[in-house]
Amino acid sequence: MPVKPIFEAVINHVSILDEHGNFDAELGEGLIPNEDVVAMYKHILSCRHFDEIAFKLQRSGRMGTYPENRGQEAASLGAAYALEPNDWMVTCYRENAGLFWRGLPKEKILLHWMGDERGNNLDGLRMTPLAIAIGSQMLHATGLAWASKYKGDDSIACTFFGDGATSEGDFHEAANFAASLSLPVVFVCQNNGWAISTPSSVESAAPTFAQRGLAYGMECIQVDGNDLFAMVKVTRDAAKRAREQQKPTFIEAVTYRLGDHTTADDARRYRDQEELDMWMKRDPIIRLRQWLESRDLWSTEQEEQARADAEKEIAMVVKNAEEIDAPAASEFFDNMFVELTPELKKQRQTMRTSSIGQDPSQVDVKQSEGAIK
Amino acid sequence: MPVKPIFEAVINHVSILDEHGNFDAELGEGLIPNEDVVAMYKHILSCRHFDEIAFKLQRSGRMGTYPENRGQEAASLGAAYALEPNDWMVTCYRENAGLFWRGLPKEKILLHWMGDERGNNLDGLRMTPLAIAIGSQMLHATGLAWASKYKGDDSIACTFFGDGATSEGDFHEAANFAASLSLPVVFVCQNNGWAISTPSSVESAAPTFAQRGLAYGMECIQVDGNDLFAMVKVTRDAAKRAREQQKPTFIEAVTYRLGDHTTADDARRYRDQEELDMWMKRDPIIRLRQWLESRDLWSTEQEEQARADAEKEIAMVVKNAEEIDAPAASEFFDNMFVELTPELKKQRQTMRTSSIGQDPSQVDVKQSEGAIK
Amino acid sequence: MANLTLVQAINLALIQEMEKDDRVILLGEDIGLNGGVFRATEGLFQRFGGDRVVDSPLAESGIVGTAIGLAMGGLRPIPEIQFEGFMGPAFDQLTNQCARTNTRTRGGLTCPLVLRVPVGGGIHAPELHSDSPEAIYTHTPGLKIVMPSSPYDAKGLLISAIRDADPVIFFEPKRIYRAFREEVPEDEYTVPIGKARTVCEGEELTMVTWGASVIQCMNAIEASGRSIELIDLRTIQPFDMEAVAASVQKTGRCVIVHEAPKTCGLGAEIATGIMEHCFLHLEAPVQRVCGFDTIMPYYKLELEYLPDAERIGKAITETMAY
Amino acid sequence: MANLTLVQAINLALIQEMEKDDRVILLGEDIGLNGGVFRATEGLFQRFGGDRVVDSPLAESGIVGTAIGLAMGGLRPIPEIQFEGFMGPAFDQLTNQCARTNTRTRGGLTCPLVLRVPVGGGIHAPELHSDSPEAIYTHTPGLKIVMPSSPYDAKGLLISAIRDADPVIFFEPKRIYRAFREEVPEDEYTVPIGKARTVCEGEELTMVTWGASVIQCMNAIEASGRSIELIDLRTIQPFDMEAVAASVQKTGRCVIVHEAPKTCGLGAEIATGIMEHCFLHLEAPVQRVCGFDTIMPYYKLELEYLPDAERIGKAITETMAY
């Protein structure tokens, strides 16, 4: 036969609890214990409030640029929920919900955006810091997963990134290494429709992002990223595949950021109100609350209580972040190397008493008082 | 439906003249005028001889490292044949057959491997020089195609690379730019089974390389790269798609290098003799000659004549390459900028009369004769 | 004349060169409808259309590599990298491809592109948004590098860069994108690449800097009460050693100021050049006031890292007292 | 003791550290069955198996980025880049990720990896196989950089690098991979990172170099008939300024030799350091003998580009005559 098919592929889309409240019992029933759904719903409320407060902190000049997570909470939370405590979570910067669920102290995220590296010390948490360079973190996940496999410690790595990030060469190399070297990685692409002002149609001409994974012979799946149940389901499957078969999976979580890209952005410049309105209705909070209420797992009183709790909690988080001691002026020297080099020690020691580059032994300076203060 | 298919893809394999001499008349008949098949067969003989001589030049110390093209000639030649004269050809280093067909003076390739940049001046030829950095050239093809599209000059770009090159991030970015920005590029991956000693199964865990293109929503096809007819057919289709619809195509040409990676390599260290033997039988020369003979288009006398012609021709090519004037010692300064900076002019002027870095005006040196010759 | 900020001057230069030469096209992340994250390309998409102002996929190597192809194909592309911290992924295309196109092909192909990149610290930005990598590209043969310190220079240098036959990195000090306004002629004009500007003349000491640090230097000079000659390089590669040498031959003392880390920074090259050209005139070692040899800290400490008038003042004092 | 070439000494160091510490694993292109294109990893795949000696896909950013993950995950990866000219694609991971891991996480995560890279010219290789990019990484805070010039040092420095808690680039001068043999102890030993070696002592002039250029310098010194102190840096970052300064304070004159282009090369930093530390001792400007500020030419002209004994000799003469 001169022309014969040699490879066929299908990408499936998974949805369990959709925006209209439809719930697929076959896949969804018993997937998550009710008390965990309740807990995760409360968690999302708290994250949403965190977002709101963080936004205000930026607007009032108490914090630098901040990227709202609003609308995307179910995606990282559902994935994080499906992981084991020992698994690595290697994220970008719109995964607060997942990180907080896994124990990241919330003030760390504020500290990060307050321009304080101490927010990045996640010692012992099996997390890497927020990745500012888009696309850079997936390779680290690949390496972490490899280390786990090598040590046989049964943990996997789950990495998160945006639709835009899949355009970077490093995404390609990470996915290819994971598939070729058979490493236990789960790739979660949060396709939120936009990379700053660039629509996802510019990032890829393909009908799905899920099919990016076909290139590597990976399992690929698209999922409603605003559907907590579906996120848990597909991530759990992927984590199992990683853990038991050392095979990576590419998950496209279709979601939307309801806020601006960051506080430095104004999304009205490039996106339509209708699009936003449509996605407002797909907010994971709405459908989760409906689901809980329909099962009598949630009441207006509980809602009020949860919101009040969130306010109290986040107020304390802000206090902790703001009241931390100012870092020592020379603090940025301290971790340049595990042991500082002599030159760095000298620079640290003389950072305000001498301009750098001058060997003190050569100079006999009588500070001409008054000339400079 | 909780799980529904949203994307389906098939990769086809195309073969017209196979290794057993089977010829698909429906696709193949009239595809290439007989006299062109004859001309291309002769061309391959000449390229094969070129390869042999180049190898000997290296072995006898008259040339540096050289990568044999042996066995892969049909792939680049078939593709090159399908292009228009004004199209760009953006290659790696195993596409001599295609480049020579399109008019690259053969001595240029020898000069390149003799360590002489003058072999890279392809002024007016709509080609870029051999790409030494694996994966770097596809982006240039994407840009060249974009320039053509912008200028509306109806030309396209066809770029060639190996299986190994598809692992580089730059491949991914080039393919994605081409698909997303709708650029007239044809991507030809010469999958020859190996990247130096690394089998293509390490470069990709997927069953085909063709499916790399699915990630970008590109047309993808796999073709027998040792089948001149099939190469012409798929490249012609792809070129048409590029020219008329501004759409890129990914072509995987399955082929094999019958030689070592380069003259610096010894393939016996890592690959089996059986594999090589199997591929020896798939040599494009064997099946083309059979095809020509079966149609009475070729005779033993013609074969002898063609081989003699090739010997004469290549001897002249070697002579031309070896007899070129030595480059001026300072020649590597000349094209650093379109107009040299003052510092570079000074460095060029004083390159052997002064160590660099010294301002001549500061020195009054009496060369202490004898100390240094 | 219009009273413009530096970013407005850049915008104006782009408009004028695009009107004049339809080979000029722009590509980069968010430069279209959004006008770029710093608004340097504001209004250009509306004015010149999506064929000439192109939002690219999020991939810096892709942006630079594709621009190389555009330039080889006869256009005059102006790619933008959103922040200098994201030049990393484009490093190979920039240094091993773009910079080598001309010499690799012995002039058969050239690569006239202008890579626009906001650079430097001091704007309270997140990580990797505040670096100063100019020395790395200065050490890379085949690239020209420009960094304006004022709206007037920004426009004139950018026009020169666009018309230049070779690849140019155009670093835009983001700290002064909107720090002040200046009269900028409406008409086109050029500021030559390779020529420094003497910001103020002086007899006792020469100070050399570029980009946003010009302001810190001026403050330090004023505070010192001394007669100091301030030279703004404007072009980093090829930098104007002649102007620096002439000044130091006059003053005998020199302080160099830059944001980048000290070790192997451009300051070292200039200091060595001074030693080569002015050895017998030097009355004190050339002094460098630079970023430290650390990672640029997150913004809580960025002002501890960046050279300020106080640290520059110390260098003046020390050099004068030598 | 065994009489080994530099590449054999590296092979031996790898074997010994892998035997000692099973956190050490190797990854790179063609390092497995093929033993690496220079045979530095010859026999290791057979000895330690495919779990510890891993042929990776052809992707340098992938190699370095994955190695970062391996290091953060508690291993001691030794990634290899096949030639220094292919570090470009890994630049972002190396400078913006690897080098920043420790400081970014305030010590929460560290990145102890050794990136092995053959470096430099003189072996008649194709384009991009002969560069000397060490200054670029010296300007990048957070990396240590080592370059041995002899088999003995190669083994001792590599063992130090593998045991170091921070990321180290280990540049291997390919021109002397097999140029000569030297007695190398069978036992493990370390050569400390950060300490230069005085190759020969002298009174009239100090010469500073590293890597393959040590040989050219020795030839030039011999030809000059003068008493010259030759310092081989061995470590590029942090380099041993103390040793250089002590020598120049004694001799009053200095010539620095390196293969990399002059402008913004490490020579400039050392020269400036000498001005800072030895200003009052200097009898002549520090002289640099370097690669030119051009692209390293293809091999027909590479010996015109690389510093040779004749050019170094000129610098000696000029510096002595000053």
Ligand SMILES: Cc1ncc(C[n+]2csc(CCOP(=O)(O)OP(=O)(O)O)c2C)c(N)n1
């Ligand atoms: C390498 C790199 N290039 C550019 C940027 C600037 N930038 C920050 S966020 C962003 C868009 C990211 O889009 P996406 O990956 O879809 O994530 P999202 O913000 O939508 O969650 C860009 C271009 C960056 N941080 N890193």
Ligand SMILES: Cc1ncc(C[n+]2csc(CCOP(=O)(O)OP(=O)(O)O)c2C)c(N)n1
């Ligand atoms: C960026 C880069 N990395 C590594 C190399 C070294 N190298 C030269 S050829 C080669 C293998 C290329 O394999 P492939 O792309 O399949 O092409 P083939 O040689 O098989 O035609 C490698 C690793 C290189 N030239 N460039």
Ligand SMILES: [Mg+2]
């Ligand atoms: Mg996005």
Ligand SMILES: [Mg+2]
């Ligand atoms: Mg191959």
